[in-house]
Amino acid sequence: MVNLGDVFPNFSAESTQGTIKFHDYLGDSWGILFSHPADYTPVCTTELGRVAKLAPEFTKRNVKLMALSCDSVASHNGWIKDIQAYNNLSGDFPYPIVADENRDLAVSLGMVDPDEKDAAGMPLTCRAAFVVGPDKKLKLSILYPATTGRNFDELLRVVDSLQLTAVKKVATPADWKDGGHCMVIPSISSDEAKTLFPEHKVHTVPSGKSYLRTTPHPK
Missing domain, CATH: 3.30.1020.10 (Antioxidant, Horf6; Chain A, domain2)
Structure with a gap:
């Protein structure tokens, strides 16, 4: 588990944009890492599509995005086509989706949903969202169950608040x-x-x- 104020682990993982080392990926930017239970599922398709549409707004705020689930990179790449079709998106997908097939990250970051399991009985990731500052410290975490899709406009609002209160009293x-x-x-x-x-x-x-x-x- 990572607590507020802790330095977020500098994990390395495979993604739809190649191998990513988290701290290097963020650089001097803010970051949002959010997990979803599984590829090719309905609520997740709406969520990742909504984030893709909001990507320019996050970019304006100097925020880099990254999604994660326990599926493979190949699965992510195939599913992206469905996300784009359902959400009327075109062009390159604007952020990487990390593969965590062994659930190493999900377990270490407290992202496992004990009530949601795949066909083999393995637990899936919950709908977690972590906001990480340029100092690589955790600024905010939110956990949702698999049945409840997130409001990513709220994450934009949260980022506005975090960035303001970081420099103003x-x-x-x-x-x-x-x-x-x-x-x-x-x-x-x-x-x-x-x-x-x-x-x-x-x-x-x-x-x-x-x-x-x-x-x-x-x-």
Whole structure:
């Protein structure tokens, strides 16, 4: 298992774009590694197609993408044609799909779904998503069961928040979207808040505590 703040393992694996060494693949970029239970399955086909359509948005944010399942590279390459056909995609597939036939990565990263098994009774990967920063540390992880497809617009929103809060002394509230008001983090003193966020507002609450401070998006 990899915990938040841990350096993400620098694994080497075969993929649809050749042998990949994870840290080298990321370089100075952010990265998202997401797993799916199996090739040639319905929900996974919608997910990988949606990510392919959103690839330009991730690229704008300096994010590199990588998918993974316990199928072979040959299986991935064949399935990509179905993904493209169903999702009306053309051209080269925009990100690699990693093969993890021995489940080494799935086990080491905690990506195995015990309730989902292949025809041989071997466990499949769950719908995991890991966001890794340019420092190669895990910034966020989300695990979904096989029956629930992911919302990759949410991952774009999460990346916007992570990239903003990495450089500005703010946090993002519930349902925040890029450009929206942010929360001044509690560790910032009142005097410092006035300097850093001259337009910030302190919200009055029954407790009388001044911990709720909002500010326009710090550009």
